[in-house]
Amino acid sequence: MSTALHGYNIGYLDEQTKRMIRRALLKAVAIPGFQVPFASREVPMPRGWGTGGVQVTASIIGPEDVLKVIDQGADDTTNAVSIRSFFAAVTGVATTTRTDEASIIQTRHRIPETPLVEGQTIVYQVPSPEPLRFLEPRETETRRLHALADYGLMYVKLYEDIARYGHIATTYDYPVMVAGRYLMSPSPIPSFDNPKMHRSPALQLFGAGREKRIYAVPPYTDVESLGFEDHPFEPQHFDAPCAICGSTGVYLDEVITDDSGGSMFVCSDTDHCERAGSPLTDAESAGLKDAEAVSIEEVTA
Amino acid sequence: MYVAVKGGERAIANAHALLAKRGRGDTRLPRIEQAAVAGQLGVLVARVMSEGSLYDPELAARAILQAQGDALEAITLVRSYRTTLPRFGYTLPVNTAGLPPQRRISATFKDLPGGQQLGVTFDYTHRLFTDRDAEGPQTAPGGGAEPAMPRVTDLLGAGALIEPDHAAGAGDPEPGDLTREPTIFPMSRAERLQALARADEGFLLGLAYSTQRGYGGTHPFAGEIRVGEIEVEFEAPELGFAVPLGRVELTECQMINQFKGSADTPAQFTRGYGLAFGRSERKAMSMSMVDRALRAEEFGERIVAPAQDEEFVISHSDNVQATGFVEHLKLPHYVDFQAELGLVRRLRSEFQLRIDEMPEPVLTDLTDLAEARA
Numbered sequence: 001m002s003t004a005l006h007g008y009n010i011g012y013l014d015e016q017t018k019r020m021i022r023r024a025l026l027k028a029v030a031i032p033g034f035q036v037p038f039a040s041r042e043v044p045m046p047r048g049w050g051t052g053g054v055q056v057t058a059s060i061i062g063p064e065d066v067l068k069v070i071d072q073g074a075d076d077t078t079n080a081v082s083i084r085s086f087f088a089a090v091t092g093v094a095t096t097t098r099t100d101e102a103s104i105i106q107t108r109h110r111i112p113e114t115p116l117v118e119g120q121t122i123v124y125q126v127p128s129p130e131p132l133r134f135l136e137p138r139e140t141e142t143r144r145l146h147a148l149a150d151y152g153l154m155y156v157k158l159y160e161d162i163a164r165y166g167h168i169a170t171t172y173d174y175p176v177m178v179a180g181r182y183l184m185s186p187s188p189i190p191s192f193d194n195p196k197m198h199r200s201p202a203l204q205l206f207g208a209g210r211e212k213r214i215y216a217v218p219p220y221t222d223v224e225s226l227g228f229e230d231h232p233f234e235p236q237h238f239d240a241p242c243a244i245c246g247s248t249g250v251y252l253d254e255v256i257t258d259d260s261g262g263s264m265f266v267c268s269d270t271d272h273c274e275r276a277g278s279p280l281t282d283a284e285s286a287g288l289k290d291a292e293a294v295s296i297e298e299v300t301a
Numbered sequence: 302m303y304v305a306v307k308g309g310e311r312a313i314a315n316a317h318a319l320l321a322k323r324g325r326g327d328t329r330l331p332r333i334e335q336a337a338v339a340g341q342l343g344v345l346v347a348r349v350m351s352e353g354s355l356y357d358p359e360l361a362a363r364a365i366l367q368a369q370g371d372a373l374e375a376i377t378l379v380r381s382y383r384t385t386l387p388r389f390g391y392t393l394p395v396n397t398a399g400l401p402p403q404r405r406i407s408a409t410f411k412d413l414p415g416g417q418q419l420g421v422t423f424d425y426t427h428r429l430f431t432d433r434d435a436e437g438p439q440t441a442p443g444g445g446a447e448p449a450m451p452r453v454t455d456l457l458g459a460g461a462l463i464e465p466d467h468a469a470g471a472g473d474p475e476p477g478d479l480t481r482e483p484t485i486f487p488m489s490r491a492e493r494l495q496a497l498a499r500a501d502e503g504f505l506l507g508l509a510y511s512t513q514r515g516y517g518g519t520h521p522f523a524g525e526i527r528v529g530e531i532e533v534e535f536e537a538p539e540l541g542f543a544v545p546l547g548r549v550e551l552t553e554c555q556m557i558n559q560f561k562g563s564a565d566t567p568a569q570f571t572r573g574y575g576l577a578f579g580r581s582e583r584k585a586m587s588m589s590m591v592d593r594a595l596r597a598e599e600f601g602e603r604i605v606a607p608a609q610d611e612e613f614v615i616s617h618s619d620n621v622q623a624t625g626f627v628e629h630l631k632l633p634h635y636v637d638f639q640a641e642l643g644l645v646r647r648l649r650s651e652f653q654l655r656i657d658e659m660p661e662p663v664l665t666d667l668t669d670l671a672e673a674r675a
Contacts, residue, residue, distance in 0.1 A: 014387055042380040047625025049632065072636045081310050109636045127626070139486050166649055171640030178626050186340055190640040210622045212483055215347030236643055253635050254642065268636055 011058040012090040017041055021059035021214070025205060028216035029247065033178025034146070035129050042214040050083055051209030053106045053125035055080045057087065060121065060205070061104060066094045068102035073110035073251065073268035080108070097271050108170075111193040113250045113272040116202035118219065124187040126208040129215060130186040131175045151183045154226065162231050178217055186223075192236040192251045197223040242267045244275035324369040338362035346577020347550070348372060353379030353619060354480065354499050356549050356578050380621055387482070393534045393543055397553050397576075398452045400529045408452050408523040409557060415450030420528060421580065444515055453525040454555045454572060456513045463557065463570040486612050493595055493615060494588075498576060500618035502584045508608040510588035517606030519593045520559035521573065528552045554583045554588035561600055571600060 009015065025037035043051045043058075061067065067087055071080035075097040083106060084095050099114035108125040128134075132142045135153045145153070149180050154175055161169040174191035176185045186194055186204060197204060197217060204217040216256060217223055228232035241248045243264040250272060252265040267273035325332070339346055339362035349361040353376045361379060368374035404420025407413055419425075457463040467473060476491035488496070497505065512519055530550045534543040554575035562568030573593025575585035594608040607613050617623060 008385060012385065014385060017384075037485060039479070039481050039483050041480075042377070042621065043384070043386040045625075045629060046377060047622040047628030048627075051625070072633045076309060077633055078309075078313055081313060085310070097570070108632075109634070117322045126631070139616075140612070166651060169644060169648075171644045172637040188634075188635055188637050192640070210626055236640055250510060251636065252639070254639055268639075 008090055011061055011090055012043065012086075013041065013058045017055075017057040021055055024214045025056065025216060027058065029203070029218050029255050032217050032221050033176075033182030033184040033215060035208075035213040037212055037217045038214050040209045041152065043209070044086070045083070047210040048127060049079060050106070050125040050169075052207030052211075052214070053108070053123050054083060054086070054207075055209055056105060056205050056207035056214065058090075058121045060123075061087065061091055061093060063091075063093060065103045066096050066101055067091075068096050068099060068105045068271075069107075070105065070110060070271075071108040072253070073112070074270040076270060099271050108280070109188050109190075109198045110221060110251065111189055113195070113247075113267075113269045116200055118201040120202040122200075122202050122204050124189075124204065124206045126187045126206045126213075127210070128173075128259065129185055129206065129208040129211050129213040130166075131173075131183050131236075146182060149181065151177075154183060155228075158228070158231075160227060162228070167234070168227070168229060174233070175226050177222075177226060179221050180224075183226075184215065184217075184223075190236060190251060190295060191225065191233070194223070194225045194233070194235060199223070238265060239279070240265050242273060242276070245273045247272065247276045253291065265267050304447060320369075324367075324594060333366060335359060335362045338365055344580055345372065347552075348584070349373040349375045349580045350578040351581050351584060352376045352499055352501065355379050355383040355384065358579075373620050377621050377624075384480070388450070388520045390535060390537070392546060392621065393536055395533060395549075395551070397527070397531070397532050397551070398450075398455060400531045400551065401551065402450060402527040404528040405450060405525070406523070406527075407525045409453060409525075413453060413456065422582075433672070434638055445483055450527075452555060454557070457524075457557070457570065461567075461569065464572055484615070487598075487614075488611065488615065490592075490596070490599075494576075494592060496572060496615045496618060497588045497591060500588070500621035501623065502581070502587065504618050504620065504623075505587035505591050506583060508594070508614060509587035511606065512590055512594050512608045515634035517591065517594050517597065517604075517609040518559075519571075519573065521590055521593065522557045523586065524554070524555040524572075526554045526582060526585065552577050552579065552585040553590040554582070554585035556586070556593060558593045571596070669671050 002024070003248055011018065013021070021038060024036045028034065040052065042054060043054050044254045045051055045054060057067070067084065068075065069084040069087070071077040071083075074080065076085075088091065088095055099105065099112040099116075102120065104121050105112065106124060106125065111122065118222040123247075129137070130142050131147060132151075132153060135157055136142050136145065145151070158168050158170070161167070170191065172190045173188040176184050176186050176193055176194060176197065184196060195196060199220050201219050201220065203219055206215045206217075208214070225233035225235075227274045236251075238248075238250075238252045240252075242250060244266045247267060251268045253268045254263050254265055256263050267276070321631075325668070336359075338357045342362070342365065343358075345365060346358050346361045349372060350356050350358065352372075353361065353364070355361075356481045357379075360382065361375065364375035365372075368378060378442055402420065403416060404422060405415065405418045407417065432472045454463055454466075455597040474489075476495070477489055478494055479488075479492055484492070484496075511517070511522075528551070532548050533546045535546045536543045552575075556573040556575070558571045558573055560568045570608055571593065573589035573591075573596070574589030575590075575592065577584045577588065591608055591614060594606070595611055595614060597604050599608040604610060
């Protein structure tokens with residue numbers, strides 16, 4: 001397929017840049033969890049809106065690939081739509097919303113509910129690659145701590161949570177230990193998703209554009225969420241099933257339905273929700289469609 | 302409702318159409334032409350070129366129009382374009398001592414070889430609204446050969462009163478390029494200067510100002526500020542000699558700072574350096590002050606102020622990064638917020654349980670107590 005955007009290289013980035021990023025990716029895969037500095041380029045999205053993920057995807061995507069882009073688990077959030085249409089324009093590759101059809105999945109803040117398989121690559125958009133950053137703001141210092149595998153700071157932080165609240169009070173971007181060596185930020189996915197990273201058959205790549213770091217978890221690598229013997233890691237769980245498809249054991253978004261405290265819980269993963277089937281009546285479905293129409297009109301008004 | 306919070310391709314397309322409509326303004330009025338922006342908003346164009354790291358007045362003017370006057374948006378546009386350009390080589394260093402200045406001032410010497418030349422400046426204008434029609438200067442510049450204008454730092458350098466361009470034995474190493482190589486702290490001064498040249502003018506201005514108010518003082522004197530156009534040359538390997546590529550307008554500031562000396566070395570003034578595209582005096586001055594402040598470690602000064610802290614300054618000076626990350630808070634965060642919501646609810650219910658389990662406190666009825674006293 002040919003690129004649809006005249007005057008730009010396929011995949012937007014020039015080939016020299018792609019080679020530089022691929023080298024960083026190879027190093028990242030060779031040292032799981034280690035943050036590899038790379039000369040992050042400007043891309044047509046603002047910093048903090050997925051520029052790292054975009055550069056990683058642009059460097060690995062080929063004409064045979066099928067791309068899925070999600071944000072908050074959903075394919076139809078504006079930023080996911082925007083990035084997907086960007087790649088459709090600069091690569092001409094096929095896009096999909098189905099997790100099982102995609103060869104590359106670029107994500108912000110979620111891992112799909114459908115288990116990933118061998119051959120798939122998931123690209124995480126990472127705002128803050130340094131798991132120790134809020135404990136130690138200095139890069140020179142955190143680099144030293146990683147080199148020495150000195151992660152006492154993080155354990156103290158988790159211990160202080162337990163002392164103060166009775167349990168660990170980190171719910172997303174929950175730190176993980178990769179292959180028993182490097183402490184790593186899983187990006188701000190809910191800790192609910194952390195177990196999916198452990199020995200995943202898929203290749204997991206992480207791009208932090210603003211912070212200029214790339215890291216990776218190769219397939220079948222140990223990814224252990226930090227915890228203590230008496231206070232082990234505990235991911236979130238939801239009591240109710242999805243109000244739309246009835247799924248349990250999935251991550252749910254709370255949706256406020258009125259101004260008197262009413263809310264419902266629905267799948268954050270829209271692809272999963274669609275395919276899990278909808279127990280809604282036709283009338284209710286029609287109501288939802290109307291609401292969509294209204295929301296678009298509101299935007300354009 | 303559930304779907305109301307989701308976006309849609311139609312919504313994005315419509316929002317973009319709205320943006321274009323707002324940017325067009327009153328359709329009875331003609332559009333502002335790109336050439337008009339380049340010619341009449343030259344200072345803004347210079348800023349977009351400097352912080353966009355690309356010398357192209359026409360492209361910068363186009364970016365300003367497309368960004369509807371939002372400087373940071375225009376800078377982002379220029380940077381996103383610049384990054385796609387192949388790098389086919391590097392120009393020769395420009396010799397700013399040979400920069401024929403249309404403006405050149407020194408605050409350290411009343412007169413100096415080559416003289417002072419006020420040139421194009423807002424300085425000494427009364428900030429009153431005036432008619433916009435401009436006339437040329439009353440007296441044309443004198444003809445004849447341009448006098449030599451050696452840099453003030455070279456004049457002082459001749460007497461070793463100021464530190465040289467390079468420390469003895471430092472050689473002239475190839476400067477790094479942080480748009481091509483990863484940034485690793487601590488940086489070399491050359492890399493730092495590159496970062497500062499791309500840095501947000503307002504951020505540098507604030508930092509420079511802070512050093513004047515006691516947060517890492519450097520006692521600056523504006524040794525020399527010069528603005529002018531200089532030829533850029535490129536040495537093509539096939540040719541074996543340098544060919545001119547074109548001219549760029551530059552603003553250079555050499556700040557002379559507090560002297561250093563010790564039992565072993567005689568006292569000598571230190572320097573800070575600033576360079577920016579176009580007429581960018583405020584930027585070049587701020588840059589030179591921050592550059593000097595960031596050399597604190599080199600001179601064995603105590604690092605106590607933000608402007609002296611390399612990681613703090615460099616990590617937060619790039620406005621493309623800063624505005625992107627601040628504004629990314631507009632993106633949905635409901636997955637993370639849901640996680641926090643669940644935790645706060647859990648903490649509150651645990652708190653309530655603890656309260657409920659507490660033994661009833663022995664309450665004293667204050668009215669009884671009051672009555673007993675009476």
